[in-house]
Each structure stands twice: as C-alpha cells, then as structure tokens.
Amino acid sequence: MEKKTKKLSRIITIRLFIAVFIAFVVSSAVTYTVLYISCAEKANALLQYGSVSLSIDIKADTNTELFNSFGGFMATTYAQEGEEAAAALLEGSNYSYVAKMDGTIYLSGNADFIGKNVKDIEYISSMIDSALKYMEQNSMPISYEMTPTTVKTLDGKLDVYYLLTVSRDIPDSGIILSAHLPEDCAEVALYASELVSMNRNVGLTGFNIVINSDYDILTATTFLPNTYHTKFPYPEILDRYNEGTDEKLKTFDLPIYLDSELINVPAKMLFDRAVLWDTDYFYCVNQTFGTYILSLYPAEEALEQANDTIFLIVLIEVVVFTVLFIVLRLLIKRRVIRKLNSVNASLSAITAGNLDEKVEVRDSREFDALSTDINATVDKLKDYIAEAAARIDADLAVAKAIQSSALPNVFPPFPERKEFELFASMNAAKEVGGDFYDFYMLGDHTLGFLIADVSGKSIPGAMFMMTSKTVIKSLAESGLPPAEVFSIANEKLCEGNEAEMFVTAWLGYLDLKTGLVRIANAGHNPPVLIHGGKAEYVILKPGLMLAGMDGVRYKELTLQLEKGDMLYLYTDGVTEAMDKDEEQYGEDRLVKLLSFGENYPAPSAANGIAETVCDMVTADVTKFTDGAEQSDDITMLCVRFLGGE
Amino acid sequence: MTVNAIKDGTKLTITAEGKLGTTSAPELEKAVKDNIGGVTELVFDFGKLEYMASAGLRVLLSSAKVMKKQGSMKIINVTPPVMDVFTFTGMADVLDIEAI
Known part of the structure; x- marks a missing residue:
C-alpha cells in the first residue's frame, strides 16, 4: 500500500504542539510543586513561630508563678523577717540555696552545700550578670531568671530547673537559688498554658491547643467546641513526637540571649499535615515543661494563595504558550515552508521543460546556497544537453553525407541508350530516413532499377542502406533473376542484423527489347503505371520486407509495358507527406496527379518526361505540405519505356 | 497512443489505441x-489502432521472432488502413493476422 507522505507543515505543527503542550504541563506542574512547597514551608514557619512564642510565654508565666511562689516569697521573708526566717524556709530542701554575690552559699537546707559556689552550676554565672544588668537598667530591686533547660545539681544527682532570684533587699544583694523538678514545673505550666493558649490564632483560621501528659485537652477554644478536658483523639501524633525518631521531627537550636551571650537551647518540633476533626491541617507539635502544644493551621488557608496563584499562572501560561505556538508555527511557515514550496514550484517548471527557469529564494543563507546550487546544476545540465544535441546533429550530418554520396545522381545515366527515359531524386528529411534508389545495366538489353526504404535512422540506418544497396546490386549484376536476388539478399541481410532493421524494396528488370518487366517486391509501396494518360497502381502480391525474417522465398512477378508507358516508383515519404493539419498527401492525390489524360507534360531536355513527372510530383507535394516540416525522405524514380529495336 | 498489457496465465x-508511429513505437516495444x-x-x-508506420512493423517483427521460440503470436481486429499496410x-x- 502506498504510504502518503505528510505535509511538512502538518508534521511540524503536530510535533510543535506536542512539545508546547509538554512544556506547558511540565512548567505548570513545576510551578504548582514549587508553590505548594513554598506554602507548606510558610505554613510551617508560621506554626513554628506561633508555637515557639507560645512556649516562651508559657515559660515566662511559669517562671513568674514559681517566682511568686518561692523566689519572691523567700526574698520578701528575708528582707522583712531576717536570715533565720529565710533559713527556716530552706529546711528540708536539698538543692535550694541563698548565696552571696560572689556565689558562695551560706544558707542551705543541707549543710554539705555551705561554702560551695552556685556559679559552678551551668548557666548561673551568666544569669546572675544578666539579672544584675536588668535591675540596673530598669531600677528594679529584684529580678529573677530561670535556667533554659534542666541543669545538674551541685552533687550531680538530679536534673532540675533553677529559679534564680537576685534581690537588693537581701544583705550583700543576695542570690536566691530555688530548685524545681520538671514535674513540678509542668504542674505550674499547665495552669499557665490554659490561660495563655486561649484564642491565640495562627494566621486567620489557625489556633493552638495545649495537651497535658495524660493526653487531655486543656484548651477551650471556639475552633473546637466541646473538646475542653476531653481526651485528645489522635494520640499517635504525640507518640510520634515522644518516640523521637520520626523523619518529620525537627530538632534545632533556639537561640537565647543570656547576658549578651548567645546560647543555643535545643528544641524539638514535629511538623506534618493531616486531617484532624474533619479538617485538613498543617500542624506542629512542641513541648514545654511536659505539656504538649499542638499548633494547627488549616491547609485551605495555607494553600489559598497557592491555588489562586496557580490558577493565574496556568491562565498566563496557556496564553503565553498558545501565542508561542502560533508565532513559531507562523515563523516556520513563512521562513521555511513557503520558501520550500517556492523552490519546488521553480523545480516543477524546470522539470516541465523550461530549463531557463531560475530558483531565486535567497532570504537566508541555506536557501541562498540551495538556489545557487540548483541553478548551477541546471546550467550544467543545459550544457550537457547542448553538447549531446550537437553530437546528434554531427551524426546526422555524417549520415546524410553517406546517403547522398551513395546514390547515383548523374542523369541521364546511359545517354547512348534510346530505349528508355530514367530520372530519380531523393530529398532527405532532417532525420535521414534511409531511402535509396539504384539502377544498372544488366547485360546488353536489360535495365535493372530499384527503389527501397530502410527502417533505421541516422548512421546505423545509413550504413544498413549502404549494405542493402551493395548486396542487391552485386546479386543482380551476377545474373540472378530478381526474386532470387531478394531471397539471397534477405538471408544475407538477416545475418547479424542486431539492430533489427529492415528494408522494403521494389526491384525491376526491364527487357529493353520486349518491354517485359520482371519484378520482385519486398513489401514496398505499389508503383504507378501511366498508360495512355491513365494512371493506376500496380498491385502485385508482395513478399515480406528484406531482413524481416529469414527463410522467406520471393516470387517473381511480371508486368508488360507498351511503348510510351511510364512506371513511377516512390517511397512513403511521398504518400505520407503531411500538411500543417497532419493530413496525408495520400495515394489518391498521387494517382490523380499522374492521370494526365490528354495533357502530357512537356519533356525536359535531358531526361524527357520522366524528369518532368518527378518534378511535377515534387512540386505538388511541396505545395501540399506548404511549410510543414518534412518528416521522411521523399524519394522517387521514374522510368519510361520507349520501345525496343 | 495508449498501450495496455493484460496477462492471463501464459x-x-x-x-x-491511436497511432503507432516512430514516437509511439517504443511504448509498444516496452509493453x-x-x-x-x-x-x-x-x-x-488492434481494434482501436488507426494507423501503423514502419516503426510499428519493426516491433511486430521482433516480437514474432521471440514468440517463434516461445509459442504463438497473432494480431486480431485489424482495421482496413492497418490491414493495407x-x-x-x-x-x-x-x-497470423485477422481482420476486424
């Protein structure tokens, strides 16, 4: 089945469309992903900020509570009731102390610690300086700080939070250090967090809830009605946080300034996204003093901007890519396809035969080169064609020369013989048709005459003509009768006749005493017998043309001429001569022309009526064709019998 | 001239169809x-053949030579002008020629 090649513009359009479409899809997908990630990160940042600030506030409130319940209480007691009253408060607690400014402990519930220095405890030194600075800057009599993490007690046995209180009311601007176990802090923190977390928003629609270590929800929030003091329904989230190895758990350092000293306190937060309470949230889990802070930010709000942006971007991309597609397609059409079609059109003109057509598409280097190359090729071809044509013309000239030089053209050929008139002519066509005539005396009173038409053209035709003429002449002059001449000539001419040419021929032996003509006819046109002013064709059964097929035997035919009779022999160049309307001269016209009736033409000086008759026919045919190109040789031979001795 | 070749077994x-002359003979030869x-x-x-010139005869003769070795050849539906030739x-x- 034939495969129809598609138009280039169609192929390119489809490919371009696919490419643009893929680019559009990929860029939309990338944009969406980038936006999503950006929004998710923003959501997490928001959650982190909210969670951290909430935990800082919880810590601060817890500190304050602890200060109120112990540190400040101690300071007031000491200031108002003296050292002994303060020492009494310390009874039973191992790790709470009162120290001098330089840090040496002088009051403690455990005598082992007296004399030791509180500055040996982590952070305490910086915290003291920080508290003092604060008091000075703000003209406060008292200041307190809490250690950011648990620290080891002086004997290294426990991890506790230390509340540092610095008070001017205590002699030597004393330092009060109270130790608090994490669980105790947690209890205090719970109270603080319940208050602090209420109505703290994350973004517009996000919020925080606080959950205690028993997984009870401690926040009353309008976002989650009826959850106050209920069990947190998603314990697995908190479990993941506690477990500590989840991939979504981020441990990072929260920087905290402590007397201009930046210390990093490790913080642990879990960031994730889930559907909780039928709503899609980004969330983060944090922990302060044993209470969990769950910050929730609805995905809808988080991604709102993303979705709007995506919609806008997709819209813009559709427009941009459509425009891009159209522009590219237009460009290709204008710059490439149209130019190609133009080149093709010129090439078609050249193929149709107009070798002077030039390809002139020159608006880009490639097409310029293409045009130049095509034109150069065509010019080269034109040169080759001209050369070939010139060679053919040369060949034709040679063939014509061979042909015309071969034919006897001296008339009258036997001027001393009065028994007959003989004239013959051959007008060669440009293409050299290979016609010939011949005549010879065979013995004393026999005239042999021959007309023939070779089928081949140009040099091969001319050479075949020479061969046939020579063969027939030599056979005739050897004394053989005409039929046998043809039979033998036929065999000879069939030999080695590779080009498969053949020759029609009409050979006659005229007995000059009796007027009997012995004839052999090898497929040639019947001659015209002019007898008493009447002309008619001599139809004699022909044999096959010479060199057509071997094994053909020719039969001798006879015709009796009366005194004055003429035989007019011709080739089909006469009867098939064409005028401008491609109408043939025809047998009828010829026989009509030669029916003189009463009006015999005047005899010419040298060759009698025979010559006049030939000239007459030549003139009439010329008049008939009237300028149309001669397509075949016009050959004729006319013999008139004037009677025997 | 238009030439058609129909093969039916061997x-x-x-x-x-048209005129068989010097320019159209090669087409017949190729077929x-x-x-x-x-x-x-x-x-x-040759039912639709109007005219035959010697170039056509040449093709027929060489075809006859080939068929002499392979089998038989005949020319049918020959119109009067062609029959004259x-x-x-x-x-x-x-x-082997049959008139129309």
Missing part, C-alpha cells in the same frame, strides 16, 4: 519487453 494480450517473459500465446488487439509489406502472409 497468455498476454496487448491492445494499442512487449516487460511482459513477454514466460508467455506462450501473444495476442495484439500489412498487405503491402507482405506481413499478411508471414504473420
């Missing part, structure tokens, strides 16, 4: 050459 029928392989019966149908050239006696 029989080849070639029709020629014979392309299809004559393995043919045992070659038939030329066959008669005058003696082809009518040598080839």
Whole structure:
C-alpha cells in the first residue's frame, strides 16, 4: 500500500504542539510543586513561630508563678523577717540555696552545700550578670531568671530547673537559688498554658491547643467546641513526637540571649499535615515543661494563595504558550515552508521543460546556497544537453553525407541508350530516413532499377542502406533473376542484423527489347503505371520486407509495358507527406496527379518526361505540405519505356 | 497512443489505441519487453489502432521472432488502413493476422 507522505507543515505543527503542550504541563506542574512547597514551608514557619512564642510565654508565666511562689516569697521573708526566717524556709530542701554575690552559699537546707559556689552550676554565672544588668537598667530591686533547660545539681544527682532570684533587699544583694523538678514545673505550666493558649490564632483560621501528659485537652477554644478536658483523639501524633525518631521531627537550636551571650537551647518540633476533626491541617507539635502544644493551621488557608496563584499562572501560561505556538508555527511557515514550496514550484517548471527557469529564494543563507546550487546544476545540465544535441546533429550530418554520396545522381545515366527515359531524386528529411534508389545495366538489353526504404535512422540506418544497396546490386549484376536476388539478399541481410532493421524494396528488370518487366517486391509501396494518360497502381502480391525474417522465398512477378508507358516508383515519404493539419498527401492525390489524360507534360531536355513527372510530383507535394516540416525522405524514380529495336 | 498489457496465465494480450508511429513505437516495444517473459500465446488487439508506420512493423517483427521460440503470436481486429499496410509489406502472409 502506498504510504502518503505528510505535509511538512502538518508534521511540524503536530510535533510543535506536542512539545508546547509538554512544556506547558511540565512548567505548570513545576510551578504548582514549587508553590505548594513554598506554602507548606510558610505554613510551617508560621506554626513554628506561633508555637515557639507560645512556649516562651508559657515559660515566662511559669517562671513568674514559681517566682511568686518561692523566689519572691523567700526574698520578701528575708528582707522583712531576717536570715533565720529565710533559713527556716530552706529546711528540708536539698538543692535550694541563698548565696552571696560572689556565689558562695551560706544558707542551705543541707549543710554539705555551705561554702560551695552556685556559679559552678551551668548557666548561673551568666544569669546572675544578666539579672544584675536588668535591675540596673530598669531600677528594679529584684529580678529573677530561670535556667533554659534542666541543669545538674551541685552533687550531680538530679536534673532540675533553677529559679534564680537576685534581690537588693537581701544583705550583700543576695542570690536566691530555688530548685524545681520538671514535674513540678509542668504542674505550674499547665495552669499557665490554659490561660495563655486561649484564642491565640495562627494566621486567620489557625489556633493552638495545649495537651497535658495524660493526653487531655486543656484548651477551650471556639475552633473546637466541646473538646475542653476531653481526651485528645489522635494520640499517635504525640507518640510520634515522644518516640523521637520520626523523619518529620525537627530538632534545632533556639537561640537565647543570656547576658549578651548567645546560647543555643535545643528544641524539638514535629511538623506534618493531616486531617484532624474533619479538617485538613498543617500542624506542629512542641513541648514545654511536659505539656504538649499542638499548633494547627488549616491547609485551605495555607494553600489559598497557592491555588489562586496557580490558577493565574496556568491562565498566563496557556496564553503565553498558545501565542508561542502560533508565532513559531507562523515563523516556520513563512521562513521555511513557503520558501520550500517556492523552490519546488521553480523545480516543477524546470522539470516541465523550461530549463531557463531560475530558483531565486535567497532570504537566508541555506536557501541562498540551495538556489545557487540548483541553478548551477541546471546550467550544467543545459550544457550537457547542448553538447549531446550537437553530437546528434554531427551524426546526422555524417549520415546524410553517406546517403547522398551513395546514390547515383548523374542523369541521364546511359545517354547512348534510346530505349528508355530514367530520372530519380531523393530529398532527405532532417532525420535521414534511409531511402535509396539504384539502377544498372544488366547485360546488353536489360535495365535493372530499384527503389527501397530502410527502417533505421541516422548512421546505423545509413550504413544498413549502404549494405542493402551493395548486396542487391552485386546479386543482380551476377545474373540472378530478381526474386532470387531478394531471397539471397534477405538471408544475407538477416545475418547479424542486431539492430533489427529492415528494408522494403521494389526491384525491376526491364527487357529493353520486349518491354517485359520482371519484378520482385519486398513489401514496398505499389508503383504507378501511366498508360495512355491513365494512371493506376500496380498491385502485385508482395513478399515480406528484406531482413524481416529469414527463410522467406520471393516470387517473381511480371508486368508488360507498351511503348510510351511510364512506371513511377516512390517511397512513403511521398504518400505520407503531411500538411500543417497532419493530413496525408495520400495515394489518391498521387494517382490523380499522374492521370494526365490528354495533357502530357512537356519533356525536359535531358531526361524527357520522366524528369518532368518527378518534378511535377515534387512540386505538388511541396505545395501540399506548404511549410510543414518534412518528416521522411521523399524519394522517387521514374522510368519510361520507349520501345525496343 | 495508449498501450495496455493484460496477462492471463501464459497468455498476454496487448491492445494499442491511436497511432503507432516512430514516437509511439517504443511504448509498444516496452509493453512487449516487460511482459513477454514466460508467455506462450501473444495476442495484439488492434481494434482501436488507426494507423501503423514502419516503426510499428519493426516491433511486430521482433516480437514474432521471440514468440517463434516461445509459442504463438497473432494480431486480431485489424482495421482496413492497418490491414493495407500489412498487405503491402507482405506481413499478411508471414504473420497470423485477422481482420476486424
């Protein structure tokens, strides 16, 4: 089945469309992903900020509570009731102390610690300086700080939070250090967090809830009605946080300034996204003093901007890519396809035969080169064609020369013989048709005459003509009768006749005493017998043309001429001569022309009526064709019998 | 001139329509050459042939030479003007020719 090649513009359009479409899809997908990630990160940042600030506030409130319940209480007691009253408060607690400014402990519930220095405890030194600075800057009599993490007690046995209180009311601007176990802090923190977390928003629609270590929800929030003091329904989230190895758990350092000293306190937060309470949230889990802070930010709000942006971007991309597609397609059409079609059109003109057509598409280097190359090729071809044509013309000239030089053209050929008139002519066509005539005396009173038409053209035709003429002449002059001449000539001419040419021929032996003509006819046109002013064709059964097929035997035919009779022999160049309307001269016209009736033409000086008759026919045919190109040789031979001795 | 070659087993029928002259003879020659392989019966149908010149005779003669070795050849539906040419050239006696 034939495969129809598609138009280039169609192929390119489809490919371009696919490419643009893929680019559009990929860029939309990338944009969406980038936006999503950006929004998710923003959501997490928001959650982190909210969670951290909430935990800082919880810590601060817890500190304050602890200060109120112990540190400040101690300071007031000491200031108002003296050292002994303060020492009494310390009874039973191992790790709470009162120290001098330089840090040496002088009051403690455990005598082992007296004399030791509180500055040996982590952070305490910086915290003291920080508290003092604060008091000075703000003209406060008292200041307190809490250690950011648990620290080891002086004997290294426990991890506790230390509340540092610095008070001017205590002699030597004393330092009060109270130790608090994490669980105790947690209890205090719970109270603080319940208050602090209420109505703290994350973004517009996000919020925080606080959950205690028993997984009870401690926040009353309008976002989650009826959850106050209920069990947190998603314990697995908190479990993941506690477990500590989840991939979504981020441990990072929260920087905290402590007397201009930046210390990093490790913080642990879990960031994730889930559907909780039928709503899609980004969330983060944090922990302060044993209470969990769950910050929730609805995905809808988080991604709102993303979705709007995506919609806008997709819209813009559709427009941009459509425009891009159209522009590219237009460009290709204008710059490439149209130019190609133009080149093709010129090439078609050249193929149709107009070798002077030039390809002139020159608006880009490639097409310029293409045009130049095509034109150069065509010019080269034109040169080759001209050369070939010139060679053919040369060949034709040679063939014509061979042909015309071969034919006897001296008339009258036997001027001393009065028994007959003989004239013959051959007008060669440009293409050299290979016609010939011949005549010879065979013995004393026999005239042999021959007309023939070779089928081949140009040099091969001319050479075949020479061969046939020579063969027939030599056979005739050897004394053989005409039929046998043809039979033998036929065999000879069939030999080695590779080009498969053949020759029609009409050979006659005229007995000059009796007027009997012995004839052999090898497929040639019947001659015209002019007898008493009447002309008619001599139809004699022909044999096959010479060199057509071997094994053909020719039969001798006879015709009796009366005194004055003429035989007019011709080739089909006469009867098939064409005028401008491609109408043939025809047998009828010829026989009509030669029916003189009463009006015999005047005899010419040298060759009698025979010559006049030939000239007459030549003139009439010329008049008939009237300028149309001669397509075949016009050959004729006319013999008139004037009677025997 | 338009030439058609119809092959039916080992029989080849070639029709020629129009004028068989010097320029159109090569077309007929090609049609014979392309299809004559393995043919045992070659038939030329000249029912629509108006005119025959000697170039056409040449093709018929060479085809006859080939078919002499392979099988048989005949020319059918020959119109009067073409029949005249066959008669005058003696082809009518040598080839199997049927008038229309």
